[in-house]
Amino acid sequence: xxxxxxxxxxxxxxxxxxxxxxxxxxxxxxxxxxxxxxxxxxxxxxxxxxxxxxxxxxxxxxxxxxxxxxxxxxxxxxxxxxxxxxxxxxxxxxxxxxxxxxxxxxxxxxxxxxxxxxxxxxxxxxxxxxxxxxxxxxxxxxxxxxxxxxxxxxxxxxxxxxxxxxxxxxxxxxxxxxxxxxxxxxxxxxxxxxxxxxxxxxxxxxxxxxxxxxxxxxxxxxxxxxxxxxxxxxxxxxxxxxxxxxxxxxxxxxxxxxxxxxxxxxxxxxxxxxxxxxxxxxxxxxxxxxxxxxxxxxxxxxxxxxxxxxxxxxxxxxxxxxxxxxxxxxxxxxxxxxxxxxxxxxxxxxxxxxxxx
Ligand code: AMP
Ligand code: ZN
Numbered sequence: 001x002x003x004x005x006x007x008x009x010x011x012x013x014x015x016x017x018x019x020x021x022x023x024x025x026x027x028x029x030x031x032x033x034x035x036x037x038x039x040x041x042x043x044x045x046x047x048x049x050x051x052x053x054x055x056x057x058x059x060x061x062x063x064x065x066x067x068x069x070x071x072x073x074x075x076x077x078x079x080x081x082x083x084x085x086x087x088x089x090x091x092x093x094x095x096x097x098x099x100x101x102x103x104x105x106x107x108x109x110x111x112x113x114x115x116x117x118x119x120x121x122x123x124x125x126x127x128x129x130x131x132x133x134x135x136x137x138x139x140x141x142x143x144x145x146x147x148x149x150x151x152x153x154x155x156x157x158x159x160x161x162x163x164x165x166x167x168x169x170x171x172x173x174x175x176x177x178x179x180x181x182x183x184x185x186x187x188x189x190x191x192x193x194x195x196x197x198x199x200x201x202x203x204x205x206x207x208x209x210x211x212x213x214x215x216x217x218x219x220x221x222x223x224x225x226x227x228x229x230x231x232x233x234x235x236x237x238x239x240x241x242x243x244x245x246x247x248x249x250x251x252x253x254x255x256x257x258x259x260x261x262x263x264x265x266x267x268x269x270x271x272x273x274x275x276x277x278x279x280x281x282x283x284x285x286x287x288x289x290x291x292x293x294x295x296x297x298x299x300x301x302x303x304x305x306x307x308x309x310x311x312x313x314x315x316x317x318x319x320x321x322x323x324x325x326x327x328x329x330x331x332x333x334x335x336x337x338x339x340x341x342x343x344x345x346x347x348x349x350x351x352x353x354x355x356x357x
Contacts, residue, residue: 035317035320052189077356087184087186097160105188126142161181183202207306215306231349238266270321283308
């Protein structure tokens, strides 16, 4: 069932992909395409009428919060600097990040009306216009002509606001730095897969330092992420992965990302029939962000970075998928981890792995 994580990170990319695709096959039938409808019907997710944009009920939010607390316990020994940002970042930092080079189709920019009374008048007039799309009548989007870009964009990943900030602080200390981030993120990828939202939360730990420091961090978190999901009693596997780079050149970048084993994902069957869903990801960016932002190690060498991202909505959805919509009927040990005393459960799990927290 579960791929031993040390092995997953050590075997050559091709062998990993082969073993994993066999394992993945076995999990296809554990996905449930009815999950979205069942959650909406039960009032756990609230349909807004827009694919990938949902309201969350009290119980959904409670699970997200409890998971978040469990992740805090899991990383207690990291002494990470906690940083929280609103789900927007400086447009300028975003432009510098080269996100638009790789994922122009996913980015979300923030526009606002910045005109005069005359512009306002035009906006209101345009708002009255109706267009016909096939049989349907819809409001024209001509009013948007009056909207101008602001200096903010929506955050695409929780770690993005961290890098420019670290760079501004000057050279790193000898043992580098570790950060703890949590943010709503935006990606323009409307879908009826409940696991593919347009706005969702990501909890991250981010490591900045030498290649050895960040690689050790990533390996540690592949193991810790697996521990958490095991304690949640979810079926999973760790697999080599790539980001969905845009365009014709995208495949080459994705292949190279795979060949260098830069991204691993922890996958759980959730709602898609063709493949399990990435609930956690473990990324090594090499010098990419270090070079872009001029982040320096203590000895002036360019810093390397890595991050572990926990998909809060996807993990919550996986729990509903595997343990049912009635949280009171969830396995006792899962309930204890989320609503009981999680600290001893997590330290015991870490100790078993030889990773005392
Ligand atoms: P990534 O930066 O793509 O590796 O994403 C980090 C984590 O965020 C993933 O492991 C997912 O759990 C979560 N995630 C990414 N995209 C989405 C999405 N569209 N909807 C919900 N969660 C997502
Ligand atoms: Zn990240």
